[in-house]
Amino acid sequence: MMLRTCRALCSQAGPSTGGWQALNFDGGAFHLKGTGELTRALLVLRLCAWPPLVTHGLALQAWSQRLLGSRLSGALLRASVYGQFVAGETAEEVRGCVRQLQALGLRPLLAVPTEEEPDSAVKTGEAWYEGNLSAMLRCVDLSRGLLETPGPTGNILMQLKVTALTSTRLCKELTTWIRRPGASLELSPERLAAAMDSGQDLQVSCLNAEQNRHLQASLGRLHRVVQHARAQHVRLLVDAEYTFLNPALSLLVDALAMRWNSPSEGGPWVWNTYQAYLQDTHERLRLAAEAADRAGLAFGVKLVRGAYLDKERAMARHQGTEDPTQPDYEATNRSYSRCLELMLTHVSHRGPMCHLMVASHNEESVRQATKRMWELGIPLDGPVCFGQLLGMCDHVSLALGQAGYAVYKSIPYGSLEEVIPYLIRRAQENRSVLHGARREQKLLSQELRRRLLGRGLRVPH
Numbered sequence: 039m040m041l042r043t044c045r046a047l048c049s050q051a052g053p054s055t056g057g058w059q060a061l062n063f064d065g066g067a068f069h070l071k072g073t074g075e076l077t078r079a080l081l082v083l084r085l086c087a088w089p090p091l092v093t094h095g096l097a098l099q100a101w102s103q104r105l106l107g108s109r110l111s112g113a114l115l116r117a118s119v120y121g122q123f124v125a126g127e128t129a130e131e132v133r134g135c136v137r138q139l140q141a142l143g144l145r146p147l148l149a150v151p152t153e154e155e156p157d158s159a160v161k162t163g164e165a166w167y168e169g170n171l172s173a174m175l176r177c178v179d180l181s182r183g184l185l186e187t188p189g190p191t192g193n194i195l196m197q198l199k200v201t202a203l204t205s206t207r208l209c210k211e212l213t214t215w216i217r218r219p220g221a222s223l224e225l226s227p228e229r230l231a232a233a234m235d236s237g238q239d240l241q242v243s244c245l246n247a248e249q250n251r252h253l254q255a256s257l258g259r260l261h262r263v264v265q266h267a268r269a270q271h272v273r274l275l276v277d278a279e280y281t282f283l284n285p286a287l288s289l290l291v292d293a294l295a296m297r298w299n300s301p302s303e304g305g306p307w308v309w310n311t312y313q314a315y316l317q318d319t320h321e322r323l324r325l326a327a328e329a330a331d332r333a334g335l336a337f338g339v340k341l342v343r344g345a346y347l348d349k350e351r352a353m354a355r356h357q358g359t360e361d362p363t364q365p366d367y368e369a370t371n372r373s374y375s376r377c378l379e380l381m382l383t384h385v386s387h388r389g390p391m392c393h394l395m396v397a398s399h400n401e402e403s404v405r406q407a408t409k410r411m412w413e414l415g416i417p418l419d420g421p422v423c424f425g426q427l428l429g430m431c432d433h434v435s436l437a438l439g440q441a442g443y444a445v446y447k448s449i450p451y452g453s454l455e456e457v458i459p460y461l462i463r464r465a466q467e468n469r470s471v472l473h474g475a476r477r478e479q480k481l482l483s484q485e486l487r488r489r490l491l492g493r494g495l496r497v498p499h
Contacts, residue, residue: 065481067436143439309338
């Protein structure tokens with residue numbers, strides 16, 4: 039059955055390349071999903087492509103609760119948006135979702151739905167970040183526990199949001215100092231890594247006493263998460279954020295990498311995310327990959343197009359600074375392609391010391407990755423994997439998974455109160471992805487029409 043499925047999902051693309059076959063992302067793999075799932079996916083994706091719903095999502099949620107009551111409003115959300123994009127609230131619900139994914143040849147990439155800043159003054163202070171630390175540690179345990187569920191083997195991956203463990207205010211301050219000519223060696227990755235490992239008191243002259251205390255506490259939290267993840271064999275993929283935070287985030291990731299990405303530790307346990315929609319990404323990625331190679335460190339990368347385009351441009355206009363983003367979508371595509379080629383070449387040279395997640399909903403990027411993997415001799419289930427969001431891009435995820443590639447679905451989980459604001463904010467950041475789901479909507483409509491009219495094979499569900 040698997041062999042027939044893989045043959046059906048593949049077709050020869052253009053001139054022969056010595057046996058390489060391109061995957062078809064024509065929705066053929068939708069036969070693996072039930073009619074109810076496909077119907078919900080079509081309705082929710084169409085709703086999410088409606089700009090007013092995304093723009094005013096939080097206000098509409100509040101209005102729905104007042105009009106319908108919390109119970110009915112919650113039931114509607116669980117049957118629609120929450121059910122489409124969220125694994126569930128309890129550990130058992132998450133395990134059930136993961137079992138379904140594993141049956142389809144897909145793997146989980148759990149994400150704790152935390153925001154980069156507390157929503158109210160009540161939550162400020164170290165207690166809020168300590169609470170997030172506890173949630174991250176539980177997520178590590180849950181990620182490790184999912185291995186008990188039968189399914190594909192391979193790396194256990196989990197997303198980590200650094201600004202859930204340290205304040206954006208501190209990151210802004212650190213970024214300001216990092217960007218100054220001749221930045222102080224006080225902020226070197228080596229010094230931060232030593233402080234993390236030893237727990238010694240760290241004093242940085244560019245920070246005041248309160249900021250130094252917060253930096254020390256933040257380093258401790260980051261160290262505890264990675265230490266626990268390493269013990270549980272869970273690899274951490276650090277989320278990228280805004281350009282005014284990323285230099286500080288990269289500094290912290292570099293410090294963690296120096297401690298935990300050594301060959302003796304068994305490959306990269308801390309991966310950084312690179313956003314192709316920024317003009318300097320290819321150069322930064324090249325320098326980081328070469329630096330890791332020279333230092334003999336393992337190197338892990340999640341490559342994305344990026345989600346903060348509109349906000350980055352608006353911020354540059356407001357501050358009167360140069361726009362850091364690519365001029366248009368095509369330029370972003372070219373940037374992604376160049377970064378992908380760079381990383382695949384490094385993977386082919388360094389083997390298990392270099393890992394890459396091709397995090398993309400773009401069919402051409404995925405095709406490029408699969409073709410170059412074949413040309414470079416990179417195994418399907420080796421150091422390169424693919425990533426898409428839960429509830430989206432299933433025509434690509436399913437085709438990849440059924441063909442034997444390692445495919446992860448980014449999975450938020452938690453209560454309605456925790457997750458819905460998180461989803462709405464992510465939708466506002468990922469408008470282009472939602473608008474780009476039109477092809478997926480078309481393929482879903484075609485499959486549902488085929489089932490309704492009884493054409494082709496009927497698949498039990």
